[in-house]
Amino acid sequence: MDLELSVREKELAAKGRDFCDQVLVPLELIADEHGEVPMERRAAIRQAVRDWGLAGINHSKENGGLGLTMVEQTVIxxxxGRVTNGLWSCVWRPxxxxxxxxxxxxxxxxxxSCHGERRGCFAITEPNAGSxxxxxxxxxxxxxDRWLLNGEKWFVTSYxxxxxxxxxxxxxxxPNKPTLFLVDKPAKxxxxxxxxxFMHNFAFDxxxxxxxxxxxxxxRMLGxxxxxxxxxKDWFVEARLQIASHALGAAIRAAEIANDYATNRVQFGKPIRDFQAIEFMLADMAVEIFAAKSMLYRVAWEIDRKIDRKLIHGRxxxxxxxxxxxxxxVIDKALQILGGRGYMRESPLERLYRDIRVDRIWEGTSEIQRLVVAGQIRKRGFDVYSGWE
Ligand SMILES: Cc1cc2nc3c(=O)[nH]c(=O)nc-3n(C[C@H](O)[C@H](O)[C@H](O)COP(=O)(O)OP(=O)(O)OC[C@H]3O[C@@H](n4cnc5c(N)ncnc54)[C@H](O)[C@@H]3O)c2cc1C
Structure with missing residues (x-):
């Protein structure tokens, strides 16, 4: 078993980190105050994504993408995921x-779409159809020679x-004939x-x-x-991995901020990390991150190994x-460690706290994920989660 990242994977992680710090993080307060990324800044961000070689991150080369493995996509x-306000979505994933x-x-x-000349959004949810x-x-x-569409769609992200x-x-x-259609904007x-x-101020609407x-x-019927x-279904697997990656990046950033603060903040004559109540919070955060990261890269690696699609779906x-x-x-504890400063709008922790809540709702709520996991156990046994083939 080899759990080491390759040189290329480490380089891609470093590129993702630099892009985040240099291009996206400076936009955080702007997006938060404006409610989303101002229109006049969007073309420059799109160009930055191309210049940094991050255009078409999730598609094959023959389809115009970068041809990255799932582990390579995940390290980026x-x-x-470290950035607030959903600014990660500036790096489009057609x-x-x-x-x-x-x-x-x-x-x-x-x-x-891979080249950033077009962008599509996805509309499933409706007033009476969520989970x-x-x-x-x-x-x-x-x-x-046409289809006529009638209905209403909600929560269409990045419209x-x-x-x-x-x-x-x-x-x-x-309902046995669910079908996808490509609708160009504007459409009569x-x-x-x-x-x-919404609770978060996201990059787009x-x-x-x-x-x-x-x-x-x-x-224009798709499939x-x-x-x-x-x-x-394929989209859900990818989106769920992406959410897991972003959640991990967000948790790590929060933990790092809290760790620094706990080292430097002095109360009652000593750094607050010297109070076990604080240090145990840091320890719990580290263990949670360790578990999540191990899980994430295992599933990404299994996707690259093309293991059974149903197992991938369940995992x-x-x-x-x-x-x-x-x-x-983790973010809740980090905010607690910063006390009142963590609660200020100018603190990334306050924004991460708001941002992260939706990850338990979109792309299938936590309850729906539990239903999927429970269904896998029923059909295939505990081995789906306890085994290692
Ligand atoms: C910010 C944001 C962006 C979004 N972007 C998009 C998008 O781009 N495109 C799109 O199509 N949709 C999008 N969504 C919609 C999202 O996928 C749905 O909100 C989600 O699937 C849940 O549906 P719902 O909100 O209607 O909740 P419901 O399905 O009404 O669920 C309400 C509650 O009941 C629970 N529940 C439902 N069924 C069960 C069950 N069988 N067992 C146990 N508990 C259950 C749920 O877990 C939840 O707690 C977005 C949502 C948000 C908040």
Missing amino acids: EEQL PVSLKFGTAAQKRDYLQP DPRQVETTAVRKG NASDFIIVHAHVDND GMTHLRSPK HAELRFENVEVPAD DVGQGLELT ASALKLFCSEMAGR
Whole structure:
């Protein structure tokens, strides 16, 4: 067993760290005060991503991406996770489902998305369909050489940074026919209802959209009728790994800030780390980070080894569950160690505290991850999590 990172993996981690510190961290307070990244700064950030060689991080070279392994992507994403306000999303990851597109769809959507010339957002969630996508009410009905889409989508992340939307709809209102459609912006009949405010101030918005007889040419259907969830499964695995990586990076940054503060802050005549109450918090934080990091790189490595997809799916859920909850606990302790200073808006800990909460909700809530893990145990036994093939 070899658990050492290669020279290339270490170089990529260093690049991710430098990009984070030099390009993204200076934008934190701007994004927090403005509510998102100001429009006039976006082109320069996109160019920086290209200049640093981080464009198309999650796709193969033949599809216009960098052709990185999952471990290579993970070492970069972990470093990007250090930044607040979801600024990691400035380093775009074109939706995985696009790799299942036709040659024309790859040419028109995936390749330009890898290069940062286009950007897509993903719309599944609706007022009555969250954890249970079978409740989706958006319909797609075929009319000659077009599809007509009708429905409403919520929480569409990065809508205002995107020029197309991947819409998950039920063909003929049949929940057994979930299907994906590529909708270009602007689309006649599509209305941007609003982009509400959330607990975090994220790099881009989370929009609510209405579709009224929106016409989509037949060749903009992604995959086949009924394949919507299947194509999205790959996305979920990747997104869950990405969330775990970001949660880990956020927890490490918080722990480092708390460790420094505990060393330098003197009360009652000694550094506060000399109080066991504080040092035990630091110890618990270190152990949690150690466990999460070990888990994360094991799953990333297993993806590169192409082990059984179902096992990967089950383990990615466990990973997302553990890392998102771990980061909540670690950041909470870090903030406590900084006392009142940790609670100030100018402290990265205050922002990390707000940012990290959504990781227990999006891409499947903690409860849904527990359902997946429990289902794996039922079907395959505890070995899925206790074994090491
Ligand atoms: C900031 C943000 C960005 C988002 N971005 C996107 C996006 O880009 N695209 C998109 O399509 N969606 C997006 N989402 C939506 C997100 O994926 C959903 O919020 C999430 O899947 C949960 O759905 P829900 O909020 O409707 O909660 P519900 O499904 O209504 O759940 C409510 C509560 O019930 C629990 N629950 C539900 N079912 C069960 C069960 N079977 N067993 C136990 N507990 C259960 C849940 O865990 C939760 O605690 C985003 C959400 C947020 C907050």
